[in-house]
Amino acid sequence: MDRFKIDDVAKATGLTKRTIRYYEEIGLIKPPARSEGGTRLYTAEDIERLKNIVAAREVLGFSLQELQHFLALKETMETHRAEYRHAAAGSEKRRELEQISAGLRRQIAMLEEKMKKMAMLKQELDQMAERVDALLQERREE
Amino acid sequence: MDRFKIDDVAKATGLTKRTIRYYEEIGLIKPPARSEGGTRLYTAEDIERLKNIVAAREVLGFSLQELQHFLALKETMETHRAEYRHAAAGSEKRRELEQISAGLRRQIAMLEEKMKKMAMLKQELDQMAERVDALLQERREE
DNA sequence: CAAAAATATAACGTTAACGTTAATGTTATA
DNA sequence: TATAACATTAACGTTAACGTTATATTTTTG
Structure with a gap:
């Protein structure tokens, strides 16, 4: 089944x-x-x-469109791996591979950007939480 | 001006x-x-x-709605900071503060979740890139 | 101060990403 | 095998997040 x-x-x-x-x-x-x-x-x-x-x-x-790009990249890789190993250098396939590599690099760079900004945001939130909790603490001791 | x-x-x-x-x-x-x-x-x-x-x-x-929540939290904090310091314990304000603290905790947890998943994704992408580049390298040496 | 350029409101249009409903056919079950 | 429980297609509906157009004021500039 x-x-x-x-x-x-x-x-x-x-x-x-x-x-x-x-x-x-x-x-x-x-x-x-x-x-x-x-x-x-x-x-x-x-x-x-x-x-x-x-x-x-x-x-x-x-967006679903972006996802489409991303998943296509992944699948192209997995499906054609064997095929790629035996193409002549300088061939059509080589150019394809280079395209894939470039695409990957772009995605990775984008991800790194996002991660960096998220880290900054988290830091800000942490600080805010700390301050709020300090206030709550302070008042408890009055 | x-x-x-x-x-x-x-x-x-x-x-x-x-x-x-x-x-x-x-x-x-x-x-x-x-x-x-x-x-x-x-x-x-x-x-x-x-x-x-x-x-x-x-x-x-x-989404813009999520943003609204988030920015509201931030602004509430910044605008009412002074005000909060002098309210009696157990007051309305205290409950407000506790709400804020809880909201912050939720946002932080959400962010951590996202960051973890992004890290995993990045790892996957890195591996893919490595494999592609290995293929390109290999063929160069034929 | 008159013409040109920018702003305002109002209302209808658009795209993505589905939800909902209806009419009909398929599978599972008592 | 009947009938309940699910599937299929088709089509119209909905919400978010704006774009576009029209008409009327305001503001800027030669």
């Missing part, structure tokens, strides 16, 4: 059924297999991909 | 005039002073606040 129906997927990912169909509609996930009657049948990997999407969306505040 | 018209503010913050008016409309910023004829006149602080909003929105992917 390694085929899941849409409601199972919904429960596993926290998305609604509508959202899952919508993600398929805009090409964020590829159309899954179908039963004789037309019911969508998902695999465990499909669920993994969706979990990744949820995480990235929630955590990074990426 | 410490009063700015909306176009100056737009240029200073990178927002459009429409967006600035919209932020006022939904209460994200307070209505600025007006000229005799009704033209909005902003102060340097107004501009600062807007710059903060832009930063938070871009970096954190917060």
Whole structure:
């Protein structure tokens, strides 16, 4: 039983059924297999991909378009790894690889930017919390 | 000349005039002073606040509602600091302070969650980049 | 002070990301 | 096997976050 129906997927990912169909509609996930009657049948990997999407969306505040870019990069890598190993230097494939590398570098730089700013924000919040708690403390001792 | 018209503010913050008016409309910023004829006149602080909003929105992917909460917290703190110091223990103000403290704790926890997940993502990206570059390297030596 | 440039309000338009409802067909279960 | 419980498509609805356009004032400038 390694085929899941849409409601199972919904429960596993926290998305609604509508959202899952919508993600398929805009090409964020590829159309899954179908039963004789037309019911969508998902695999465990499909669920993994969706979990990744949820995480990235929630955590990074990426738009679905940005997510599409990001996931494409990842998948291109994983799917074509073998293929890449045996292409001639200076070939089309090499240029592809260089594209991927550049894309990755951009994403990493962006992430670093965000992380830095988040750290600054956290510091600010920590300081505020400290001050508030100091006030609460001070008053307790009156 | 410490009063700015909306176009100056737009240029200073990178927002459009429409967006600035919209932020006022939904209460994200307070209505600025007006000229005799009704033209909005902003102060340097107004501009600062807007710059903060832009930063938070871009970096954190917060919705405007979340931003509202966050900025309110910050402002409440800064505006009422003096006032808080001299309220009786167990008073209304004390409960307010406790609310603020709790709110801060929530925001901090949320931030920590996000930072953790971002770190994991970055690690993944770094690994991918490493593999791609290894491939590029390998082929150079053929 | 008259023309040009900027501002104001009001209202309708747009896009992303789904929610909701309806009509119909498919699967699971007593 | 009937019937309840789910799935499918299609289409219209909704909310956030602005964009665009129109019409009327204000402000600036030659």
